[in-house]
Amino acid sequence: MRILLVEDEPSLALQLRQTLGDAGYAVDHTDNGRDAWQMGGVQAYDAMVLDLGLPVLDGLSVLKRWRQEGITAPVLILTARDQWHEKVAGIDAGADDYLTKPFHTEELLARVRALIRRSHGQASAVLHCGPLSLDTRSGRVTLDGHPVAMTGHEYKVLTYLMHRPDTVVSRAELTEHIYAQDFDRDSNTIEVFVARLRKKLPASMIETVRGRGYRLASP
Amino acid sequence: MAWRGASSLRLRLLGLTAVGLTLALLLAWLVLAGLFQDEVMRQFRQALEQQLDQLTARVEFDPQGRPQVDPAGLSDPRWNKPYSGLYWQINDADQVAQSRSRSLWDTQLSNISDTLADGAVHAHAAAGPQGAPLLVLERAVRSAQIPSGRWRLLVAADTQAVQAAVQRFRGVLALSLAALLGLLLVAAWAQVSLGLAPLRALQRALVALREGQTQRLEGTAPLEVQPLVDGFNAVLERNAQVVQRARQQAGNLAHAVKTPLAVLGQAAEAVVTPTPGPSAPPASVDLARLVLEQVDLARRQVDWHLAHARAAGGHGLPGQRVLLDPVLRGLVRVMDKVYATRAIDVRCQAIDAKLAFAGEEQDLQQILGNVIDNACKWARAVVLVQARLQADATAALLVVTVQDDGPGIAPALRDAVLARGNRIDESVPGSGLGLAIVADRVAAYGGAIALDPSPQGGLQVEIRLPAAL
16 A cells, blocks of 8 residues: 655654554655645555645645546545644545644554545455455454464555455556555566465465456455 | 825815815806896996987977987087097988987997887997997887988997996906905815814824823824724723733743643653662653653643634624534534544534524634534444524524434533543543533633533533524
8 A cells, every 4th residue: 555645844754654654555755745746646546644734835735736636545634733624624625534733643544544445445444355354453464363474565465455355456556556656666576475475375365367467356 | 295195184175175165166256247247238228228218309300301409408418528438320211320419520320230110229239439349229210290201319338438347346356256265275274174183183192102102092082083092992902902811821831831841851851860869760661651641731731722822812803703504514524524434424403504603713613613523532323413593682592512322421520521631531532622622612702511411322512602693
């Protein structure tokens, strides 16, 4: 899952990058509104965390431009502006959630998880696919109730696939959503992760659709 | 400078008065001079008609048809003095002069080619001896002795003297009216200066105020200006109050935040320079816990004072009116998103579109936003918002109730949640100030807040606020 973080306060931005990265997200960060607007238009993000008081172009304008351009990725406004009229303006500009600073890290992570889940039509925090379960809150993966150990990248690939069960996901799409912008990508590594996942899960769960990509299906 | 002139009240008033007066006096001059001329000419012609009547009475015709005038009958000496300015002449039917006054001397009155009924009198202007302008009256007569004969009797008088009199009158009249205009302008200037004097006094009072010599506009002003002075003084007093309150709030906030800062400072000091003694410096986990606790305390203080500062802004100003329905709709849109994960259903029940709050929009948002937010935090599935108007002879109240189906609050704890900063449950995020801020804000509007068990099973918050009709 790839997230755009727009925050101009350097120390808070650093903390958030670490927090979101530790939670298994690929994080792209920018500290100004104009770059945010452009990045949001180029890359398909799974969620965006947007500050309102930004240099160059303010957050509300960025959000309005995104929505005008038909960008539907879920947006969480993260701001110190806690007046109700500011919240109403933020939601009316197209935000999907609004969290005021100071905030608890857990609260932010829970809301980001919920946003991504809702954008894929998933109501529960625990994703299921046949005997396989993935708890997005704890990052625990179980197969028939038994925990399955995963590396960070394996978990990222599986999470992305579990949000889109029975859907063909191309290798390029997986790469896009698993690596951050400044990460040195190699699409061959995706094959490596998928191969490792197949060893840990029932072999038939991740199908290869020739020439198109992978599909997660309940066996 | 032209712009400054146009913006001066005094110059504008004086300019308008000067233009008006000048036009009125010019009109008066034209009318009076015209009337005078008409009257003088009427009298002049009347006198000349009498002369014509005299001539008509004194003229006789001999059998040959020659006119004979009895000189003794014409008493005016000017008839005999050459070029005296008063002349007569008698023409026959062919307009040939048959007889004329001595005053005509070697000239005669020029003929006028028109036809006259018997006895009718015509008047003409003509040039006389030495080119003098004349008024000529003529009359056609017949003689009883010579029925076929027909004559014209002409009398003429020089109009130069009359015209000179008219000119003199016009000049004197113009001078008099100009003097009157001058006097009136001086009077107008005096009136405007006197009328604007209170404004100048006000200006001086403002200067004194700006220079810090006084705290308010001093002195009494005329009836028309006094409301302005009173209004200004009211604004000044309000400003002074706001500044006073801002200072007090800044002081309160500083004081409130200093305590957690001091605690944090001492804890840090204990780590950096441990004092010799049995007590060991705190472990890093304890220190972190202390920091979290004190930061939370400081944040609640900041929230509380910020909310208080925002509230102190505008209420009490007359004429404020905020419609309830759009504010509620906006808040519900926010709740729908923020509590989407828990799928809380916020229902506004048939809110009358005309219901309005007599106060500031941001205050209403803060009050309702906090109450509905609190309800959403605790609700299991449903939050119900209702509003009605309760009006009696003395006051109109807007009554808003918010009910949730959450766990509710035990009666013993209800007062505690309205007190500043009490959190009765730490399991839900928040500062614990929401309802306390609401209570504070509602009280500032002279309203009331009541907590009761909700028919839905949870808490019901009822808020009474002044309504705008």
